[in-house]
Amino acid sequence: MPRIAGPKDFKVAVLGAGRIGSSLVRSFVKCGLQVTATGRREETLKRAETLGALATRDNKAAIAASEIVIISVKPSQLPQLLKEVRGHLNGKIVVSIVAGVRRSTLEKALGAAHVYRAMPNVNASIGLSSTAVSGPQDGEAAGVVESILLCAGKVYWVPEDLLDAWTVVSGSMPAFAALIVDSLVLGGVSAGLPRELAMSAVLDSLRGTVEMLERGVHPMVLRDEVVTPAGVTIAGLKVMEYMGVPAALIKAVDEAVRRARELGSIVDSAMREG
Numbered sequence: 001m002p003r004i005a006g007p008k009d010f011k012v013a014v015l016g017a018g019r020i021g022s023s024l025v026r027s028f029v030k031c032g033l034q035v036t037a038t039g040r041r042e043e044t045l046k047r048a049e050t051l052g053a054l055a056t057r058d059n060k061a062a063i064a065a066s067e068i069v070i071i072s073v074k075p076s077q078l079p080q081l082l083k084e085v086r087g088h089l090n091g092k093i094v095v096s097i098v099a100g101v102r103r104s105t106l107e108k109a110l111g112a113a114h115v116y117r118a119m120p121n122v123n124a125s126i127g128l129s130s131t132a133v134s135g136p137q138d139g140e141a142a143g144v145v146e147s148i149l150l151c152a153g154k155v156y157w158v159p160e161d162l163l164d165a166w167t168v169v170s171g172s173m174p175a176f177a178a179l180i181v182d183s184l185v186l187g188g189v190s191a192g193l194p195r196e197l198a199m200s201a202v203l204d205s206l207r208g209t210v211e212m213l214e215r216g217v218h219p220m221v222l223r224d225e226v227v228t229p230a231g232v233t234i235a236g237l238k239v240m241e242y243m244g245v246p247a248a249l250i251k252a253v254d255e256a257v258r259r260a261r262e263l264g265s266i267v268d269s270a271m272r273e274g
């Protein structure tokens with residue numbers, strides 16, 4: 001078990017350096033960790049090398065070279081990977097970011113490993129992920145897990161039964177936010193602004209709004225500071241209310257969480273039966 005130290009001291013294997021796996025590789029390398037990344041296609045391996053990782057198709061060799069193992073294959077690819085590496089993870093710290101597969105299922109499949117589940121988002125590639133992690137919080141392994149995930153952004157310890165909600169509110173959030181930003185930018189274009197200028201206005205304003213909210217201003221207080229009687233903003237807000245935007249957003253999150261739970265239980269049952 002590695003002692004708790006700066007992240008630079010750790011060697012990490014990322015099994016499955018796909019979209020999210022390579023985002024993590026990028027942030028780990030930037031943090032100074034020694035990373036061995038795996039994939040099956042030449043393209044995957046080349047990308048990992050470009051990001052500064054050692055790249056190999058050999059998952060067992062990657063595990064042997066590392067103290068911490070991130071599993072970032074798709075749920076459907078997990079049974080095959082676990083079959084391949086079974087017996088090679090004893091004593092390792094394993095962090096699965098595979099949506100849906102429960103820690104108890106992984107523990108059963110992995111034997112004597114320290115097993116954690118984490119849910120990052122693609123903003124990890126620029127060190128701005130909001131990552132939830134669950135697993136035993138006491139002991140050295142927890143410190144190690146937290147310290148390497150901090151390379152990718154903020155880290156929150158949450159009970160495992162909240163990970164499906166987190167998958168949506170954090171994991172899906174870049175997609176939701178991008179759609180909302182794009183729609184607002186189109187509104188600006190429709191009103192005559194060049195697209196780039198509209199994009200700058202929306203993003204600058206969002207950045208400032210995030211900063212205000214992070215300082216503890218309640219969203220509705222901030223809204224009321226902008227709204228003036230019979231003014232411009234209320235005209236826009238009225239449309240949002242009439243069109244059901246707030247309810248639609250709540251419903252979108254609800255529906256996505258329902259789907260995350262559904263997929264999770266399909267994947268987890270398949271893993272248990274397999």
Ligand SMILES: NC(=O)c1ccc[n+]([C@@H]2O[C@H](COP(=O)([O-])OP(=O)(O)OC[C@H]3O[C@@H](n4cnc5c(N)ncnc54)[C@H](OP(=O)(O)O)[C@@H]3O)[C@@H](O)[C@H]2O)c1
Pocket residue numbers: 015016017018019020021038039040041042044045059072073074075077080081097098099119120121122171
């Ligand atoms: N995408 C997200 O924003 C996000 C966020 C949080 C969690 N997750 C979770 O992260 C996992 C990966 O998602 P993704 O979107 O990154 O999928 P992805 O792009 O398809 O990445 C999966 C990677 O796993 C590799 N792989 C598959 N089987 C392998 C094996 N036996 N040995 C080595 N590498 C193998 C694939 O390599 P080849 O392409 O070379 O075959 C691919 O690069 C999923 O379980 C998902 O639930 C995703």
